Amino acid sequence: MMSDAMSILNNPFKNKGTAFTMDERKKLGLIGTLPPRVKTIEEQEADTYALYESKTSRIEKRHFLMEVFNANRTLFFYLMEKHITEMMPIVYDPVIAEAIEKYNERYLRPQDAVYLSVKHPENIKESLQNVICGRDIRLIVVTDSQGILGIGDWGVDGVDIAVGKLMVYTAAAGVNPSQVLPISIDAGTDNEFLLKDPNYLGERHHRITGQEYFDFIDKFVDTVEELFPKSLLHFEDFGRGTAARILDKYQDKILTFNDDIQGTGIIALAGVLGALNISKEKLADQKFLTFGAGSAGMGIAKMLFDELVRQGMDPAEAKKHFYLVDKQGLLFDDTEGLTPKQKPFTRQRSEFANADELTNLVAVVKTIHPTVMIGTSTQPGTFTEEIVKEMAAHTERPIIFPLSNPTKLAEARAADLLKWTDGRALVATGIPVDDIEYNGVTYNIGQANNALIYPGVGFGAIATEAKHINNAMLAAAAHSLVGLVDPDKPGAAVLPPVKDMAKFSKTVAIAVAQSAIDQGLSSAKDAKEAVEKMTWEAKY
Ligand SMILES: NC(=O)c1ccc[n+]([C@@H]2O[C@H](COP(=O)([O-])OP(=O)(O)OC[C@H]3O[C@@H](n4cnc5c(N)ncnc54)[C@H](O)[C@@H]3O)[C@@H](O)[C@H]2O)c1
Numbered sequence: 001m002m003s004d005a006m007s008i009l010n011n012p013f014k015n016k017g018t019a020f021t022m023d024e025r026k027k028l029g030l031i032g033t034l035p036p037r038v039k040t041i042e043e044q045e046a047d048t049y050a051l052y053e054s055k056t057s058r059i060e061k062r063h064f065l066m067e068v069f070n071a072n073r074t075l076f077f078y079l080m081e082k083h084i085t086e087m088m089p090i091v092y093d094p095v096i097a098e099a100i101e102k103y104n105e106r107y108l109r110p111q112d113a114v115y116l117s118v119k120h121p122e123n124i125k126e127s128l129q130n131v132i133c134g135r136d137i138r139l140i141v142v143t144d145s146q147g148i149l150g151i152g153d154w155g156v157d158g159v160d161i162a163v164g165k166l167m168v169y170t171a172a173a174g175v176n177p178s179q180v181l182p183i184s185i186d187a188g189t190d191n192e193f194l195l196k197d198p199n200y201l202g203e204r205h206h207r208i209t210g211q212e213y214f215d216f217i218d219k220f221v222d223t224v225e226e227l228f229p230k231s232l233l234h235f236e237d238f239g240r241g242t243a244a245r246i247l248d249k250y251q252d253k254i255l256t257f258n259d260d261i262q263g264t265g266i267i268a269l270a271g272v273l274g275a276l277n278i279s280k281e282k283l284a285d286q287k288f289l290t291f292g293a294g295s296a297g298m299g300i301a302k303m304l305f306d307e308l309v310r311q312g313m314d315p316a317e318a319k320k321h322f323y324l325v326d327k328q329g330l331l332f333d334d335t336e337g338l339t340p341k342q343k344p345f346t347r348q349r350s351e352f353a354n355a356d357e358l359t360n361l362v363a364v365v366k367t368i369h370p371t372v373m374i375g376t377s378t379q380p381g382t383f384t385e386e387i388v389k390e391m392a393a394h395t396e397r398p399i400i401f402p403l404s405n406p407t408k409l410a411e412a413r414a415a416d417l418l419k420w421t422d423g424r425a426l427v428a429t430g431i432p433v434d435d436i437e438y439n440g441v442t443y444n445i446g447q448a449n450n451a452l453i454y455p456g457v458g459f460g461a462i463a464t465e466a467k468h469i470n471n472a473m474l475a476a477a478a479h480s481l482v483g484l485v486d487p488d489k490p491g492a493a494v495l496p497p498v499k500d501m502a503k504f505s506k507t508v509a510i511a512v513a514q515s516a517i518d519q520g521l522s523s524a525k526d527a528k529e530a531v532e533k534m535t536w537e538a539k540y
């Protein structure tokens, strides 16, 4: 049995380390378990930050921060909130991708995540109960790691993305860190590198698919609903073939959210609306090209489409504004291998004299002249100078969002996009980008990463105990993020900056909460009050 003192000092939800006051030490049986000096959280933060700065590589910085996280959640979030712009890329994307790629050799601790195996559905309930230790869970991020960012299948190692997404929820929106639960569903992996790695910590077999997989998911969802009826179940980085199917099955039944489909859809819509505020153009006049029509690409197309329809456009007319390009080239209604989500957005060959030549991005851009081009293809460097110049020759302010993550997979670099278009491109990227000086103007580059929106969406939903998250709530979230940037300042970003995340996540949360209340999906009375009441602060 662990002594009472050890069960406090080793519990990151309770531990304050050297900040336990003498009174607390007496009351909690901690006398003699700590060095005598009592520190304030400000002093702890200063020491911890100095140590963090002394680490020479980004992965070492991350490893160090994870140790702080494992030891003392309050201090970790106090530190992260103070240095949000600097620490987001370390804790989250892009360094999280490197951490996942090195998970087995750097394995630190289980990080209070739940590890489930598709081969053992009988263990779901017990596993969840073992990890939570009686905590009141309101927010779950689950991954089966089939499509981690754009780096593919990472088996159990992808658990870091569930942990990282939850860190952002707390740092941005103020979700109580003891009310969250990261979950890894280990369905096996088709990553041959992992299957051969003697260090690999996951189940060493190929992915289980089909009925056995979906039966497991059903049992998992049922058990979550039984144990945590008030929780939001956030799905992250599932594969293209499963993500949409699971969302469709559950989105009207339980409080759930798919970040890659819906979160990315919202942030891309907000980014496009922000860009149009700068260019003073209308959404209805745009031609949208989505390069990479998977979970994210189709989530984005759907959000933009719904917005056009909300603005009064006839759905049949709205569909004509979309061009999907995937591995096969422009997607036609007779293209082989279409996904169910792609089918409603395909084109007809008869629309184009050169239809058979539209098998690559250059040909498509030359033919259709998009005004908005969004990359979610996982294919680095594919928005080439030729393509971007061609696009920019036919539109005054080309809107170009290379959103594939991490950095090494982005379709283009922001600086190149500005250079190739003489500063005319309205750019947002998936990863954070520093300000860019070009022709005497300082360009702020918006980060169109779902991290800028999902914390507010999720928080608004859990704060009001909403029944589910529907399209109206997603739209409310997107709209609440528009208008926070001065569009007339030269070099203005299309989205607000990460440094303001705590502020605008609250705005988003209240907008989502209000939408839930207005639609009768929540019995809460006051959106602002509900959000404020649930907001956790990093203090002792
Ligand atoms: N910025 C963000 O917030 C955000 C959010 C979600 C996903 N993403 C990024 O988007 C990318 C895709 O993620 P996803 O979840 O949609 O994955 P996904 O596997 O569902 O979709 C990727 C799509 O790209 C297509 N593709 C692959 N090679 C291609 C090629 N050569 N040409 C054209 N299309 C090609 C695939 O066929 C697939 O349809 C990832 O890099 C991910 O990091 C970014």
Ligand SMILES: O=C(O)C[C@H](O)C(=O)O
Pocket: 093, 148, 149, 150, 237, 259, 260, 404, 405, 449, 450, 451
């Ligand atoms: O994780 C991110 O950085 C965004 C997104 O969810 C992705 O899968 O790329």
Ligand SMILES: [Mn+2]
Pocket: 149, 236, 237, 259, 260
């Ligand atoms: Mn993702």
